[in-house]
Amino acid sequence: MAALTLLGGVLFVALPDGVPQATAFWGLQVPFDALLAVGAWRLRQISPARFRRFWAIIAFAGACFTVGDFSQFITFSSDSMNGGAVQTALFTIGMCSNVVACLIFPQGLETRRDKSIFWLDAATVLVGGGVAAWCYAYTADDQFNAGLTAALVVVAAFCATKVALIHEPPMARVAAWPMVAACALQGVATFLPGAFQDPTNPAVLFVRLLPSALIAAGPRIQEVLVRRGGSSRRIQRRPYSLLPYGMILLTFVIFFAMMPEHASSQLWGAALGVVVVACLVAGRQLVAFHDNMTLIRRLGEHEVLLREQASLDGLTKLANxxxxxxxxxxxxxxxxxxxxxxxxxxxxxxxxxxxxxxxxxxxxxxxxxxxxxxxxxxxxxxxxxxxxxxxxxxxxxxxxxxxxxxxxxxxxxxxxxxxxxxxxxxxxxxxxxxxxxxxxxxxxxxxxxxxxxxxxxxxxxxxxTDEMGARISAEAELIREMREALDAGQFELVYQPIVRLTDLKTTGVEALLRWNHPVRGLVSPVEFIPVAEKTGLIVAIGRWVLWQACRQGVAWLRANPEVMGMSVGVNVAGRQLKEHGFVAEVARALGETGMPASCLTIEVTETAVLDDQESLDALLALRALGVKLALDDFGTAASSLGLLLTTPVTTLKLDRSFVESITTVGRQSAVATAVSQMAGALELSSVAEGIETPEQRDLLLALGYEFGQGYLFSRPVPAARIDEIIGTPAWVPGSTITG
Known part of the structure; x- marks a missing residue:
């Protein structure tokens, strides 16, 4: 195309003035027209389906231009006067095809409002262009050719409107603007007066050849973009277009240009008033558009801020x-x-x-x-x-x-x-x-x-590691099964007697939780209690244990009036003490079951109440109810002595780890002695856990311990066995372990 344009320039300079130059002009028009037709047809084959009809019609228009201009070339070459009509007819058909292509092309407008705005703007442009074309045709000597000029102006204006307004144009802007500029250049050249209309003027012919080169270049540029994958880009439509206002201004200019030379002052005044009012209204609307654009920009900035707030952490500005x-x-x-x-x-x-x-x-x-x-x-x-x-x-x-x-x-x-x-x-x-x-x-x-x-x-x-995952999965399965076990009644309580070391009489029991799993069998408390505490299930399970132990304690007291002072110990986890309403739950259990508060002992570990105000408040409230408090596993935490000064406990239970070797290890005996002396000094009851041999029982009794608990006296047994033990010695020297 560049070579053809350069060749045209050389011919216009080298050839003599007159007909040979015109012949060269029409001869060079033909390949440009053919390039338009071929380029549009190739785009029809490689473009998305929604653009194919558009390019097919443009290819047809290019074919019409090719045949028409070739006919005109033959006319100038043979001095025949019959080719002009053919060229005019085919040119008209081609231009009409272009208009049809623009009219039927999908606009990419989804709402009725957008479609209305588009057609109003397009109609404004078309009417303005039509007025200009009509006025020129009315004043021209050759009104038929002037009509063709009008078509050129209208098509150029409409194409410019399409490029400016639609969301998804069939061409990228870099490819569309040469074609739009070509139409505009042809329309402007038609309005040029005097020597610019002389068909033998080489400069004028060269200017008229340039639009053909631009039109042919558009499809080629678009083809390159499509093959590189860079043409399918949605264009952001502006909220408003200035193009219709330009056409209104053009209409006013033409209106004044066509006014009669001797028009009355009244007509001029009225016309001028209409124009001024229209301009003021348009100006006011443009100010409103500017305000709207400012608002839209601020809304856009606010949208960016909201998007940032939605995606980032407000404090650290990291991703959320x-x-x-x-x-x-x-x-x-x-x-x-x-x-x-x-x-x-x-x-x-x-x-x-x-x-x-x-x-x-x-x-x-x-x-x-x-x-x-x-x-x-x-x-x-x-x-x-x-x-x-x-x-x-x-x-x-x-x-x-x-x-x-x-x-x-x-x-x-x-x-x-x-x-x-x-x-x-x-x-x-x-x-x-x-x-x-x-x-x-x-x-x-x-x-x-x-x-x-x-x-x-x-x-x-x-x-x-996978081992961690397997362990967590097993824990999750255990949690699920614990929930089911509570509803299915798989939990039960067994009781281990607490005896007075002096006469070996049973004075109380400790309620211990057991889980009879239908598949696993007996599940160790060491396995499921820590998981229950970590997940909070211990609250629901502990509530069941409390009520069950209170009901059983009342049953024993009613069946054995002579042991009205027998206590029932219930283990309570730290999670339960922190639970809102736990003290009220204990009070309700005592009231509804009829269990005397003095016969219920709440057993807690040192770690459950260590430096915890909520737990301390709960213990004080429980003590106010009359419930006894035992510090279980005493001696295993670092702050045992401090806890004795802050917690309202009534009983110390020496941990079994200090009992198992008490007869052979001097340090364990020393610790056991110290705990017994502290209990006596603070007027607390003392219980030694884990007693398994008579020697351990004798030594602990000698150290001042009042009560004992362990396999020497009885293993944990069902509630029915406790009925047999109450009122009788739990162990007689020389006998075997009960349970």
Missing amino acids: RITFNEQMAAVVGTREACVLLIDLDDFKTVNDTMGHAAGDALLVAVAERLRRSVRKDDLVARLGGDEFAVLLPGADAGIGGAIADEIQRLLNEPVEIQSHTLFTRASVGVAAAAAGDEPSSLLSNADIAMYEAKGRGKSMWVRY
């Missing part, structure tokens, strides 16, 4: 949980990845002692250190509270472990918060996944590994 899950799902579905789950150790202490402002400042500092510890393309997120996560695309567990080491190193550096130096510790779980693994399981595995790190002593990272 939603963003992290989305990115993790996208990454894990296509490639291997590693996830680190980070939970700050003892973060609650910072909030409780220094306030939430200090806690927030610490979280911000931690977030910054996490950013520094990862690679460029890794994603750091705050999932909530003091829990963070890191997504490592393309990383295996080895890389995850190295980054976990770096995280631990950076977090161990001191942090200055409110003039205080803090040292941050964190437990980190590392889990890796291959491409196609389930994203949710990856985060779950990291969570399992993180809790494993906490269980091993905190301030470390642990890599997830």
Whole structure:
């Protein structure tokens, strides 16, 4: 096309003035027209289906131009006067085809409002162009050719409207603008006066040849874009278009140009008033458009802010949980990845002692250190509270472990918060996944590994293993079965007698929970009680134990009036003491079953009430009900002596670990002696657990212990066996162990 245009310029300069130049002009028009037809047809074959009809019609128009201009070339070559009509007819058909292509092309407008706006704007442009064309045709000497000029102006205007207004044009703008410019250039050239209309003027002919080159270039540019995959881009439509206002202005200019030379002042005044009012209204509307654009821009900025707030954590500006899950799902579905789950150790202490402002400042500092510890393309997120996560695309567990080491190193550096130096510790779980693994399981595995790190002593990272997953799965199955067991009545209580060491009479019992699983058989309390405490199921199970023990205690008291002072001990976990309404539940159980408060002993461990105000308040309230309190497994925690000064206990139970070797190990005997002396000094009852031999019983009695419990007297037995034991010695020297 560039070569053809250059050739045309050379011919116009080299050839003499007159007909030979016109002949060369029409001869060069033909290949340009053919290029348009061929280019449009090739685009029809490679473009999306919704564009094919458009390009087919454009190809037809190009074919009409080719035949018509070739006919005109033959006319000039043979000095025949018959070709002009053929060229005019085919030119008219081709231009009409272009208009039809634009009219039937899908606009990409979905709502009725958008369609109405488009057609109103397009109609404004068409009417304005039609007015200009009509006025020119009315004043031209050759009105038929002037009509063709009018068609050129209208088509150029309509094509410009299409490019400006539609969402999904059939051509990219870089390809459409040459064709639009060509139509506009042809229309403007037609209106040029005098020498610019001389068909023998070489410069004019060259200007008229340029539009043909531009029209032929458009499909070629579009073809290159389509084959490279860069043309299917949706154009953002502006809220308004200035094109209709330009056409209104053009109409006013033509209106004044066509006014009679001797028009009256009244006509001029009225016309001028109409134009001024219309311009003022248009100006006011443009101001409103500007205000709307300002509002839209502000709304866009607000939308960006809302999107940022929806995807980022407000405090640390890290990604939030939603963003992290989305990115993790996208990454894990296509490639291997590693996830680190980070939970700050003892973060609650910072909030409780220094306030939430200090806690927030610490979280911000931690977030910054996490950013520094990862690679460029890794994603750091705050999932909530003091829990963070890191997504490592393309990383295996080895890389995850190295980054976990770096995280631990950076977090161990001191942090200055409110003039205080803090040292941050964190437990980190590392889990890796291959491409196609389930994203949710990856985060779950990291969570399992993180809790494993906490269980091993905190301030470390642990890599997830299948053994951990199997253990957690088994624990989850155990939790499910415990829920079913409570409803199915699989739990039962057995009772171990507590005897007075002086006369070996049974003075009380300790209620012990057992689980008779229909498949597993008897499940050890060591296996399921810790899980029940961790999950909170101990609250529901403990409530059942309390009521069952109270009912059984009342039954024993009613059947044996002579042992009205016999107590029933019920073990209570720390989770139960913290439960709102626990004291009220105990009071209700006592009242509804008829169990005397003095016959109920609540047994708690030292760790359950260690430095816990809620638990201490519950113990004080229980003591106010008249319930006895026993400190179970005494001597195994670090703050035993301090607890004696703060908790309202009535009984100390020496842990079995100090009894098993009391007759052979001097230190155990010393501890047992000290506990007995403390109980006596504080006027507390003393019970020794785990007594299995007569020698242990004799030594403990000599050390001052009042009561004992162990296999020497009886194993835990069903409630029916306790009826046989009440009122009789639990053990006679020389007899075998009961139970």
